[in-house]
Amino acid sequence: MIAVIDRQCSLRAKAEVVRFVEGVGLRVQVSETETESLLAIIGSPPADLADRLEAMPAVQEVRRDSPPYALVSREHRPEPSRVRVGNVQIGGNEIVVIAGPCAVESRDGLLEAARAVVDGGGALLRGGAFKPRTSPYSFQGLGEAGLAMLAEAREITGLAVVTEVVAPEDVELVASYADMLQIGARNMHNYRLLSAVGEQSKPVLLKRGLMATIEELLLAAEYVLSAGNPRLILCERGIRTFERATRNTLDICAVPLLKEATHLPVLVDPSHAAGRRELVPALARAGIAAGADGLIVEMHPDPDRAFSDGRQSLTPAGFKSMMDGLEAISEAMGRKLLRPQS
């Protein structure tokens, strides 16, 4: 539920509305447009709240049928949010590409990958230190040692780093090394983890679950924002369907749907969708043409020897070539491909 107040209205009158809402045990978050203050009511409002709010003189209108994800909705914040990660801004006019290996496997391999990201013109470095794996016997990541390698790679290349966190008890540790925390597809429904990353201040990259509807993704995002962290970026990475020719089915329409529903930036992960590197550039182009604010792709210096996801990882040369192909598409969208160091 969103209550609309004239922006000219006195501070005192506004404060009265907020106090009233808090008095019934709910919270309020305010977003300002040029002419209005939009108060998102956070929590489960009692049945008569809308009527009582509408009766207050400061309240112009109560939007009762606003979506259940008030804070992430465009209705609450009509302007697009921009999220800064290191020196890079996501959600503005520039198209941002995050690249790197699926997992951090070794110091040297990671540095080689990071340099290839720089060469190709990637803006941020990805790499997993904690890996959620289907089998308990698969490589589960290097843990804190991997985080330290990511930090060193940042030191050397200047690239800010994005890495996954898989459990609430690891959030503080991962946040102490990383510039952005990633919630992987398998954890999109892990609400305790969503709350934990919402209670700290580093930006968060939230991937859509492979079985999650778009509404469920937006509600998962609401967990993060309602816990206090507005620095959130969403990512479409393919859903599970009957089609077996690709690893997942990239739901390209999720991009315009999300951009319509929410002010949060939206990325596309073509690698996990395709499952095969040859298909990645076409999906990357499609993602940007559909309106995405950037991409996250897997790239490995030697994909055939990767511990995981080698089949879908670009080579450094393939990455560079893909980036070259994205320049014109970005411009056709009236945007610019950010290539910081190339």
Add this chain to the structure above:
Amino acid sequence: MIAVIDRQCSLRAKAEVVRFVEGVGLRVQVSETETESLLAIIGSPPADLADRLEAMPAVQEVRRDSPPYALVSREHRPEPSRVRVGNVQIGGNEIVVIAGPCAVESRDGLLEAARAVVDGGGALLRGGAFKPRTSPYSFQGLGEAGLAMLAEAREITGLAVVTEVVAPEDVELVASYADMLQIGARNMHNYRLLSAVGEQSKPVLLKRGLMATIEELLLAAEYVLSAGNPRLILCERGIRTFERATRNTLDICAVPLLKEATHLPVLVDPSHAAGRRELVPALARAGIAAGADGLIVEMHPDPDRAFSDGRQSLTPAGFKSMMDGLEAISEAMGRKLLRPQS
């Protein structure tokens, strides 16, 4: 199975290979590259055929693991096929857009739609005269009267027309009016119908079934080509998944997968995928960025009064605006948006 023969090889030697294959009850179709003649063996070969072919001096190589859809495969015909419909060529460098109402509803409405296609720069007119409808009580199309209206619209506007055929016994009738026959998603598995359109000479537009794999689509295409008609165009139009925010899920990755597997042109239908007109332009752009040769979209002069699919039909103004947005994307792909009359 594909047998490779040196192009320099004597005609007599080639003919001997063909006779041999025909002698065991199979058929052969030949495609020429610069250096090779590629003989696709049509039918179910006996177990020892490959060995016996390889023993023939004229045969350089037998590709035993070529895909089960020999005629539509790139292995048989490495160069992309171009299909001419009226004056328009599909599959070349130009991006071709087919537009028009879901169903032909009236003479005046169709002419108004056709003029809007011309104004927006569409290259071909679509419109259904035979409609496969989920309910027996829904509008089933105007039948031959609708076909005649399409022919009149072509007369007046110069646009070649595409329309659906739903049963083998209608093929001759529909082909006598239309420039291209469409096989709808619900009929992709209607093998008798596929054979029937394969036995006539008008070009065919084959839509992917809403729960058909890409391999099944290619095998459906093989029905048409093996019946004798090489003038076939494929169309990705969205598959059925758990996601309910869109009518179907556009499988954008089908585009690069199909372009890799087959020489046939590939279109995207953003309207049936989206189910909502607001989403159509983003999907249209994504389709071209993914490598499609064109689009087929629903457009209606007055979508709210359409007998069917109004929710997903563009207005004439929306169509024009979408077309304007496609110019730059087409150029970014190194191609050109064909806008014949605008």
Add this chain to the structure above:
Amino acid sequence: MIAVIDRQCSLRAKAEVVRFVEGVGLRVQVSETETESLLAIIGSPPADLADRLEAMPAVQEVRRDSPPYALVSREHRPEPSRVRVGNVQIGGNEIVVIAGPCAVESRDGLLEAARAVVDGGGALLRGGAFKPRTSPYSFQGLGEAGLAMLAEAREITGLAVVTEVVAPEDVELVASYADMLQIGARNMHNYRLLSAVGEQSKPVLLKRGLMATIEELLLAAEYVLSAGNPRLILCERGIRTFERATRNTLDICAVPLLKEATHLPVLVDPSHAAGRRELVPALARAGIAAGADGLIVEMHPDPDRAFSDGRQSLTPAGFKSMMDGLEAISEAMGRKLLRPQS
């Protein structure tokens, strides 16, 4: 839309209602319960029809929100329909099992299969003479020769036969040999074919499309009934999902849903769902426990040499053993497994 008339109401008053409906271009089908005459209005009623019907003295009530599949609905015919095929009644208290090979492959093989059906206690013989196959190069069935073999097998064993029809132009031919016509999953959306089997009088077995919702199946059934043929049986045979451990996913809940929505008998096909013979007995038991009126299973005298579907075909011994296991389940459901000749 269904109009309710008191059964005691004069014939003249009833006829007046029917005449009125027919006067606006619609048709009426009447079903009698103990106390009421239920008039299903067939076609697309004008907006004011319900009001005008309600104003007629004979009409007690108009059910405006009856389902779009009026004729197949329980609202129109509250009592379950029973459909006679040969000497066997489907939809009554007895559980009926149809068995036989996927395709008719040879006279001797079919007779051997038919005898195994008799031995195991099957009530009807299945076998395809026209096979819809994914590839144009796969065995497409023996056609009329296969139909003649089925007729001979009936002659010899006394089993009535069920076989598939794939195109409207074959309906007359197939009906001249078979006791029941089957519409396969790939043709559930082939509305012209549905109308064609609806216009003849042999009973019809309609399989759910592998991508069809339950509502779409009921609307496909309505095509058959509205064309004049009430002798229809529905069949759940598995839908396509992401799970790859089985050929399809048997939607077991379709059984109670269909029994709730329609008066038509409902069968389960465990063979196409499982795709592997070891799983067939468990699915067969589940089908009956969920309320199905019977089963249709694939059984082959020598499954490893079957031209198609061998992996999912029971052996004769496996069929007999499955039948033995179904006796107790049928009794637990208060029903009886029909084993005519064993």
Add this chain to the structure above:
Amino acid sequence: MIAVIDRQCSLRAKAEVVRFVEGVGLRVQVSETETESLLAIIGSPPADLADRLEAMPAVQEVRRDSPPYALVSREHRPEPSRVRVGNVQIGGNEIVVIAGPCAVESRDGLLEAARAVVDGGGALLRGGAFKPRTSPYSFQGLGEAGLAMLAEAREITGLAVVTEVVAPEDVELVASYADMLQIGARNMHNYRLLSAVGEQSKPVLLKRGLMATIEELLLAAEYVLSAGNPRLILCERGIRTFERATRNTLDICAVPLLKEATHLPVLVDPSHAAGRRELVPALARAGIAAGADGLIVEMHPDPDRAFSDGRQSLTPAGFKSMMDGLEAISEAMGRKLLRPQS
């Protein structure tokens, strides 16, 4: 990988094999059959391990292509496992039914529900104190207060209790109250949580993720067993598909597939699959007929006022009636429905 040793082989020779495996950094778990000791190798074996094991005299055979879920596989433990929860054994000849409300809402409501479970003949009480909810604003459960109510209900009724745990840091707390810990569908991929419940000794009920393959479920189970806890029960609860008539699609074939692949007991949850209480008894019967060892169902004293899942919760009378109907089906399967107190 599973190494087979003759049971008659000397202890010393056996110990040598175990030491050898542990020497390369892996672990071993032994299961005994009448004639063999089956050593499951836990972890990622080096490439030459199988050869080296086969060279040891004590080793009869190395099964290299045993499934990746060695501990849960039938190959490792051919006999079915039985898991005791309170006084009830699951996985033996008796069919066990767990029932209760979706969430613990109040002390009185829970006690009323528990008494209805006893009356209907349920063997165990379910109820959620920690609820994973799609929206952050939905009722998230009573937490520890809810756990205390469950313990009190057990005290009063004698029913052992099953309740969900949603985060590793809660495992100790939940285990201190509950008789069995449930991992919900949304957490099936939460590998840290799986390890945490594997490291304690209370039995665990693991539900299949709503878009998890059967192989992924078995690998999730392997996380629990490889962490040390063999007391695990699996549960099929419906998967997400395109069909919208039910909340999920019960994958009934998962039951025989799981019983074939693993020694672990298998339950069916008809409530979450159906999403509508009218359909629950049919699915419950189908589950038992397919070979399940029991059921977990939602039942609420006053479903229309339930905080969650009311639509799919049985009433106490409905529960009793369902139980009555399950007696005959259980007997038809050669088993017995456990109804401890009724």
